[in-house]
Amino acid sequence: MEKKLTILDIATLSGVGKSTVSRFFNNGYVSQEAREKIQKVIEENSYAPNVFARGIKAKNNKFIGIIVPCLDSNTTSNILMALDSTLRVEGYTPLIINTNHNIELEKANLENLWRLNVEAIIVIATEVTQQHKDFIKRTKIPTVFVGQICSNGFSIVNHESAAGKKMGDYIGKSGLKNILYIGVDEKDIMVGKNRRDAVFKVLAKYDVNITEIKSDFTFETTEKLILEYLKNNKPDCIISATDNMAFGAIKAIHSCGFNIPKDISIAGFGGYKVSEIISPRLTTIKFDNEKTGKEAAYSIIKLINNIPIPKIQKIEFDFIKGESVSHLSF
Known part of the structure; x- marks a missing residue:
């Protein structure tokens, strides 16, 4: 594989200074004689300048x-x-x-x-x-x-606080009492803390019991966690921090032989397109x-x-x- 020419190589082969070659490529002043020498080296070596590197250095x-x-x-x-x-x-x-x-x-x-x-x-x-x-x-x-x-x-x-409040109020008014919230690490302040806290704050006004477990945003991890949880527990409703996690929970619910929403209700956050076409259609917050x-x-x-x-x-x-x-x- 041939070594790609550098500006210094072109300057050496052309018999001109490196700064002259640089001006040539940046449309600066170069004498006609020097320009012809540089152009000849470029053509003989099929040199293609790195336009990206040149452009990104410019103001x-x-x-x-x-x-x-x-x-x-x-x-x-x-x-x-x-x-x-x-x-x-x-x-x-x-x-x-x-x-x-x-x-x-x-x-x-x-x-x-x-x-x-x-x-x-x-x-x-x-x-x-x-x-x-x-x-x-x-x-x-x-x-x-x-x-x-x-x-x-x-x-x-x-607008996490308003979204969490809306979901918490909807679930609270539904009459469902045993709620499982599946969230994420609080290092993610907006989803792991603000979204979660808004839901919990509103649900606290209703006569409900809330349990929480944490996942990692993935379908697979959430499915495993819910499968394990359902071995000894049956919540009335699962609120998932994201729709993707809700899909994992839905698969686990079906694997355990439960019906949605007859046996277990579920809701999420995200509003993905697929959330509208699964059956039953997912109750969710759709972000723009x-x-x-x-x-x-x-x-x-x-x-x-x-x-x-x-x-x-x-x-x-x-x-x-x-x-x-x-x-x-x-």
Whole structure:
């Protein structure tokens, strides 16, 4: 495999200085004689300049770094598609990095994107650490967090308190008494704490018993946890922190021979398209992920252009009244 020419190689072969070659590629002034020498070397060696590397080093390069925790999440993919398409329409080039839920890799890639001289960074976050806050303070690079609140940055989040209250009130009024809530780690402040706390706060006003177990967002783990739980327990209703986890719970419920909602009711958060076509249709909170993606794109562009935006933007939701919850009191 032939070694790819560098700018220094071209300068040596052309008999000109490295700075002259650099000016040639960046449309600076180069004498006609030097230009012809450089062009001859390029043609003889079929040299193709790295347009990406040249562009990203320039000021106002239109590159925006996007860090995502995964690519197989329904929520993340919907946000990302709207974000990507909106940025491209506005003339920006997204650089998407997947961290596979590795928080250390996420923090390292913040630094990498900053060193690459991107104009701004968007983080679809599951956690905000002190290192994230220190990065914002130190670099001053325009950064928007999606899904989590960064106290010294800009954030776009779902209206978790209102959504949790809506779900808690609906289940409380249904007359179902023994409630199982399956949530996630509180390190995820918005889902693991704020969403959960809002549900619990409202349910506390009703005459119900609440049990809680924690999963990891995945279908598989949730299915195993619910299968184990149902060996010795039978809740009236399972509230899942996400629709994906609710699907795992649904499979476990069916595996144990129970009927939904006759034997066990179930509800979730997310509002995925598949939630509307399963039978019975899932009762859930539908978040507007497309709007979240678009708002993230427009917000980061405003920050790049020094246009003020709110520190925290909350995305509203729709309540989907499916058929997966019994209505004993209705």
